[in-house]
Amino acid sequence: MTTTHDDNATTWRELADALTPQQVAYIEDWERKPIPGFDNDHRAHQRGLLSAAQEFAGSNAAGAYYADIAQPPDASKIDVWMDEGDGCWSRRFDGTKRVVDNVTVHIDGVQTGDGRIKRTILVASNTFGDDGYMPAATARQLASALIAAAAELDGLGL
Amino acid sequence: MTAATTPDVPVPAGARPDDWEDDSPFPYRVLLGECRGINGVDTDHVSVQPTAIQFSDGRVDDGSVHEPPHVYLADNALSSSQARELAAVLIETADEVDGWASR
Numbered sequence: 001m002t003t004t005h006d007d008n009a010t011t012w013r014e015l016a017d018a019l020t021p022q023q024v025a026y027i028e029d030w031e032r033k034p035i036p037g038f039d040n041d042h043r044a045h046q047r048g049l050l051s052a053a054q055e056f057a058g059s060n061a062a063g064a065y066y067a068d069i070a071q072p073p074d075a076s077k078i079d080v081w082m083d084e085g086d087g088c089w090s091r092r093f094d095g096t097k098r099v100v101d102n103v104t105v106h107i108d109g110v111q112t113g114d115g116r117i118k119r120t121i122l123v124a125s126n127t128f129g130d131d132g133y134m135p136a137a138t139a140r141q142l143a144s145a146l147i148a149a150a151a152e153l154d155g156l157g158l
Numbered sequence: 159m160t161a162a163t164t165p166d167v168p169v170p171a172g173a174r175p176d177d178w179e180d181d182s183p184f185p186y187r188v189l190l191g192e193c194r195g196i197n198g199v200d201t202d203h204v205s206v207q208p209t210a211i212q213f214s215d216g217r218v219d220d221g222s223v224h225e226p227p228h229v230y231l232a233d234n235a236l237s238s239s240q241a242r243e244l245a246a247v248l249i250e251t252a253d254e255v256d257g258w259a260s261r
Contacts, residue, residue, distance in 0.1 A: 136252035143245035
């Protein structure tokens with residue numbers, strides 16, 4: 001798809017009609033409160049606002065364009081459509097979670113603009129109590145959770 | 159700090175010991191077991207390895223001083239077959255580290 005927003009816009013306000021009220025409020029808040037160390041001068045600040053507006057407008061247009069694509073049946077949370085940078089659009093989603101002590105086995109996925117879905121299993125090792133270390137009993141429970149997640153993934157047909 | 163003396167204690171089967179460290183009540187060393195991976199995935203991305211602390215009297219710390227034996231997991235995104243393989247490796251590593259703890 002091609003996005004409908006104006007790539008020649010020079011200020012974010014030229015794109016305001018293509019944004020939701022929440023997106024406009026977000027950018028207006030950013031406009032009032034430049035981020036120290038990031039919005040180092042007025043021009044850089046304005047470029048950041050315009051870039052955010054273009055990204056929002058592109059995602060909004062993609063949402064309308066791909067409105068007929070069914071959401072993944074196991075999705076608990078779906079992100080907006082994003083341009084992958086090569087003209088291809090996709091949206092990421094969260095699937096099921098299995099919690100073992102402080103370890104979580106996630107099924108996460110990506111749906112592309114042609115409706116195809118690719119899922120993977122992730123173990124949230126960054127939430128381990130000690131950076132990936134666990135007792136043997138937790139390791140066995142985690143193994144059970146991984147086997148269950150693998151069965152679910154196969155059942156969904158990847 | 160490395161221990162001034164080198165205690166003469168046996169290494170649990172399958173373990174690779176690090177240097178002795180001076181500490182109270184006992185000098186200790188870190189034990190590392192086999193780093194297990196899964197097919198088709200670099201161990202930099204997915205690996206499972208047993209670890210434990212051994213004291214200079216030969217005992218393996220049960221967690222009352224430093225930490226109990228652990229299974230260490232480093233991971234990345236997995237397919238279903240890779241997840242099953244990782245599950246098998248986790249169980250195998252848990253068995254090994256439990257074997258150390260029972261000494």
